[in-house]
Amino acid sequence: MTRPTDRLFYALLAATAASFVYLICYVFLVTPVAQLQAGGLAQKIFYFHVPSAYAMYLCGGVCCVASGLYLYSPSDARDAVARAGAECAVLFGSMMLTSGPLWAKKAWGVYWTWDPQLTTLLLSVLVYVSIVVLRTFAGNGEAERKFASALGVLGTVNLPVIHYSVLKWGGNHPIVVTRSGGGGLHHAAMTHALLTGFLAMTLLAGLLLWSRARLALSVSRVEHLEEQAIATGLIDY
């Protein structure tokens, strides 16, 4: 990386760390405990759980756009961003799918229920897992890249379905992130904590996408160098 890029990366890292320190302190020291129906103390999971879901959407969106651009005009950079998007979507999806059931145990009394939103979310995470598995074990050839890109575009189509599934089919998820609802946001400090969570997760998603895309580009560079080394007889195929 060049020096200005280095500085920008470390500035983003510092901003992410500061926003998380602030968020954790605010959630545990300022935000009031929610009503028992929302899980009481366990409702504080909400301030990380919902932003994790949002970060998964964000990374899925990045994966979709980069995959679409790759299918239109292939390049290492576009492939690297698409791959990074899928990997980060899996991470944020895992954070959401592990924190959600723990909160649900208190709020709903069960860890899991086949609620339309939960089912479509699980399906979406599995699509991104399949992209990561494909890229990890099926090699880095042109056909694999294109197939993963197609999955990246098609998988992201499911993201709006997650949102509309609950509007169309109902389910256990309450309306909490709107003014008409109020299950989790009765206090101004709760709204502030949630917005800070969104900011912190946006910064974290940006940071992780950057570092994973850089890693994917480095892997592509290794492959190009290895091809050159094989061609010159430095290493055996």
Added chain:
Amino acid sequence: MQSQTNPGTTADPSSRSTEFVPVQGGGETTSAANLLITAYVVMWALLLGFVFVSWRRQGRVETRISELEKALTASGSKASARD
């Protein structure tokens, strides 16, 4: 407001809950503090694990790049010396 475990009986979106309502048959026996701590520990473990794996892999890949570049440069120098 939905409170059933069967998704087939929760199909009316207009009656979507504005609160958190226990699912029928669910038992509330776990402490909220334990659930909260477990959730935070798991989330941070996932994140730190991901960062650690990325960091180690980046290190290995950069080492490999520098090895290959050195080998290719040395090979190029030898070839030009022979010519």
